[in-house]
Amino acid sequence: MTTFVDRVELHVAAGNGGHGCASVHREKFKPLGGPDGGNGGRGGDVILVVDQSVTTLLDYHHSPHRKATNGKPGEGGHRSGKDGQDLVLPVPDGTVVLDGRGEVLADLVGHGTRYVAAQGGRGGLGNAALASARRKAPGFALLGEPGDVQDIVLELKTVADVALVGYPSAGKSSLISVLSAAKPKIADYPFTTLVPNLGVVTAGSTVYTIADVPGLIPGASRGRGLGLEFLRHVERCSVLVHVLDTATLETERDPLSDLDVIEEELRQYGGLDDRPRVVVLNKVDIPDGKDLAEMVRPELEARGYRVFEVSAVAHQGLKELSYALAEIVAGARAAKPKEEATRIVIRPKAVDDTGFTVTRGEDGLYRVRGEKPERWVRQTDFNNDEAVGYLADRLNRLGVEDELMKAGARAGDGVAIGPEDDAVVFDWEPTMMAGAEMLGRRGEDHRMEAPRPAAQRRKDRQAERDEAERAYDEFDPF
Template sequence: MKDRARIHVTAGGGGDGCLSFRREAHVPKGGPDGGDGGRGGDVILLCDDSLRDLEHFRRASHFKAKRGGRGQGAGRHGADGDTLTLKVPPGTEVVVEADGTRHDLVTAGQRATVAAGGSGGRGNARFAGPTHQTPRFAERGLPGEEGWVTLALKLLADVGLVGLPNAGKSSLLSRITRATPKVAAYPFTTLSPVLGTIHSDDRQLIIADIPGLIEGAADGAGLGHDFLAHVERTRLLVHVLDLAPLDGSDPVENHATVEAELARHEPRLATLPRILALSKADLVTPEVAAATVAEWTARLNPGHRESRDPWESPEDAGEVPVLVTSAATRQGLDELVALLLRRVPLVPPADAGAALAGAGPTAGTGATDLGQLAAHRTFRPGPRRGFTVRPDADGGFIVDGPAVQRLVARYDLDNEDALAHLEKRLRGIGVIAALEDAGFEPGDDVVLAGIAFELDP
């Protein structure tokens, strides 16, 4: 299972506008009729419920959309470039590395644009007016956005089973659901997350068997980051703890190791509701199991009242229930399933998107119905300023920024008409005024987006 990928995307460039004049019989001086260029194709990610991992990005990592068509005479506009659609599985978190924009795709059909196509250039017919009836320039199309995008698949599970390797998580999952994880007597038997479903009369729960954690997992040791990320979306954790480890390790230290790695990876995980499942109870006597339950209940729930049934009123105190379980004899499994169904809260569909994005205390939906989830949330940084003006070492000025770069890229700088129009546009967006405020005088050198210009104040 491949749950991380890094891809390079390039949107299509916009088509150039056309410089053209009418040529008809008996019309010696026809007006401008150059058409506009088409817009370049976007690169979008589409959430597809038929996919379960990012394996298809192993074969290719560079993707490019089609550019827009060039404008033509007689007012004919260029065709828009085709959109390039890349499919990803539900639960994919998308980060555009250039600006940190993040998309959370959790519902089939959701779309996220990760590279916008460049706009097409305007033909010369667009610039005709009462005082300029024969414009002899047209705009160039702008290049499309490009850059690296990181994809990370995080399972959409309600409950995560965590614990050290060989704690009994896979065996437990196989008995309470129909999942068939690999089970063996050596560490790291489970090398990728396995999902199972608990069914009841009115709802379902998705259970994820997260591969075993070891000390240092938050720093990437063992299976590390690859699978710690999968517990981020869960709304309840079942910590599976071996009652009597065959390697002679201390269960208290084992419990502390896993909890510490969860908290180091993502502080929110430390606040998720917990259930402690003491596994492999068939290997100890009932007296030892009962004493261990009492010990862990007191350790995890100071002030616990013995009279309270933890799965009968789970909302009362937010305690960590402690159960004795055995996959071999099914001891405690029915109680565990009933407790999970009560402890995992139902989230109204209107709140699901916020919860999944980390804006609330829980994530997901009680029914685990992906169709109920709200539209994906997009996180973008604040807007960037259009341009900056600063003096250079030679006494001139440097003007740069997205707005200026886009304008300079639009025009043929060897065309006098185009240069005059460019200067008009620069004045319109405030570049000339900003230069004057900075001390610009006639004759000073000005570099606009890396190109030297002679400007009139």
């Protein structure tokens, strides 16, 4: 059964915003007390958070679909809807977030690092928030926006200071078991290690982590064996340790050729040329291994490598190796630039930036794209004429109608607002002036106006009766 997963495809969906409420306050002796519809609640976000207690992506391998809760709709009495609950997903330290095209969205390193993978939708405004001096009683409210839906890829890259690389059965697992408290599986057959093992080593005042990467073979960078699957775990390491087997039973192998093969695979994988290398000649407790180590050591030192002869089984040469690695790790840490305080970068928009674009597609439609127009369309209830007119007014004030005229649009031409696969299409009528004339005094409910004097009401009722009698006298069914 799979117990370690370092790459998963995750489908995340944020919560939808709650709809605003269109309500009018009513109570005894005050039947029309004004609009009191509350706003909808915000949809919950999907947030990735680094948790040191999590070491694998196994949970998301079994349950790849995650969704935050929706915001609640607003209610009458100025009661706003409850916000949706954020969905917090713990991930291991060193997790990289990529989109479907393979582009890096976030590199999560350090306990508590957060990344919002999907943004919750905004709640719609209720009619109380839409009321104004001109629009005293709006008969509509805005809809809540849908939350983001994303398909992302999570890749785990082990965060360790030292990486042990080498052929299968070279003794990497044995070495990490004696240098640290890690207890990896150790056996006398290739590919015993199927997942990276992490251990913590203390050498003097320096504490560092060491990773045992599954064995590499020729062609690992192209997918042979387990190499390509786990080579990503050496990317963050400060030091690469070549563990060479001096007592291999394979006659066609020797420490120098093994080193050349592994170096070639690391070169083809890329991005590791600047890491310092250390060579460990393992299994020198065996007589033939000791002789071979003494034979190849001068050649390795001539190539510029620091060479250590060790035996994981007999615990030979481990102290010197441990302190040498601690020295290299301390130097690498000191060479890293100090992390600067978080800076807020402000990028003001250009003065002539309208916030939207108008282009004509091959299908003849004039397409309007922009954050504001698309958001306003998503918030509009197209079953409500008053809400449609409000949208038209907003688009007109933004300058959409002027840009359409500049682009050559004429009455009756099709206009689409939004992405091609989910756009709202309508026939443009430039003489409508954003619908104000068509819908009249939108939101100005005469019932909300001050009461008329009694004499005026009697006069109006008498005029209505006279009009009704005149219409009856003129009516002739034959």
